[in-house]
Amino acid sequence: MIETRSSLTIVSSKYDGRFRFSMDVDLLYSSSSLLLARGRPGRVIRRADASWVIPYWSLEYLPLNRPYNIVSFFTPEGAIHQHFCNVLTSPRLTDGVLSYVDLDLDVVVLPDGTYRVEDREEFERNARALSYPPRIVSLAETAVRDLVRLVEEPGHLFSCTRFDEAERLLLSLYAEQAAHDGEPPSD
Numbered sequence: 647m648i649e650t651r652s653s654l655t656i657v658s659s660k661y662d663g664r665f666r667f668s669m670d671v672d673l674l675y676s677s678s679s680l681l682l683a684r685g686r687p688g689r690v691i692r693r694a695d696a697s698w699v700i701p702y703w704s705l706e707y708l709p710l711n712r713p714y715n716i717v718s719f720f721t722p723e724g725a726i727h728q729h730f731c732n733v734l735t736s737p738r739l740t741d742g743v744l745s746y747v748d749l750d751l752d753v754v755v756l757p758d759g760t761y762r763v764e765d766r767e768e769f770e771r772n773a774r775a776l777s778y779p780p781r782i783v784s785l786a787e788t789a790v791r792d793l794v795r796l797v798e799e800p801g802h803l804f805s806c807t808r809f810d811e812a813e814r815l816l817l818s819l820y821a822e823q824a825a826h827d828g829e830p831p832s833d
Contacts, residue, residue, distance in 0.1 A: 656678050656708075657745040658734075660775045666748050667693045671706060673742075674816075681708040682746060682816055687722050698762050702727055705812050707803065708744060708774045711790045713789040714753075715746075717801060724809035728756035733789040735782060749778075753793040757805045763790055 654673040658666040665810035669691040671683040685704035690697050702719040709715065713735055719727040733751040737744060755761045773783055796802050806812035 647691075653742065654681065655743045656683075656706075657743055658732075658748045659705050659745070661749065661772065661778060661782070665694050667691050669700075669706070672678050676739075679711045681710065681739065682706065683708060684703070684813075685717075703809055705809070705816055707816060708737070710739060712792075713749075713785045716793075718803060718806065718812050720809040723746055726757045726807045726809075726812075728757065731755070731793045733793075735785060748776050749782065749789075751786050751790055753790060753797065757807060759797075759804065761794070761804075763794075765801060792797055 652673045653670055655668060655670050657668045660666055669685070669689060671685040671689070673681060673683050675682040679694050681694075683704075685700065685702075685706065687703055688700050689700050691700055696752045702721060703724070704720070705718045707716040707718075708743070714731055714733050716729060718729045720725055729800040731753040732746075733753075734746040735749055737746040750765045750772055752764040753761055754764055769786065772778065795805050803812060803815055806815055
């Protein structure tokens, strides 16, 4: 397990600005284009109407330059529960808070490698009701295609079935990203 560097608060809202949820995770790595985080079992997710405890570990791949993030959930014993990919826009990191606009669509990848795109009807309904501009609709559809392509490629995070295996892969993604960014790891 890699060492925690600091905490990160994640805040999600809907396109019209309505608060969706917030939660705290451990920040493992930060660069100008990528955050890696770990969520511990027992952390609280806060919503406007309720809060609940998440019983799973999570590893969170949070690119700041892509219209999605990938959250991999693992049982307390370390087995994969599922990979959950959020389609989003406008990720911003300010003073230890990562905020983004949720665009409804999600890609869920199950332990056996099968996947499904969720919330298509919600996306279409909100696109009409909230007047998503054509560029936002296009961004969301491109994100789904990109995620499906990643799911179907061998050797990506989605092939990981154990927490330790996924953490090692994230570290290799981190090293690759750090080399690409030309930045040293943050302390």
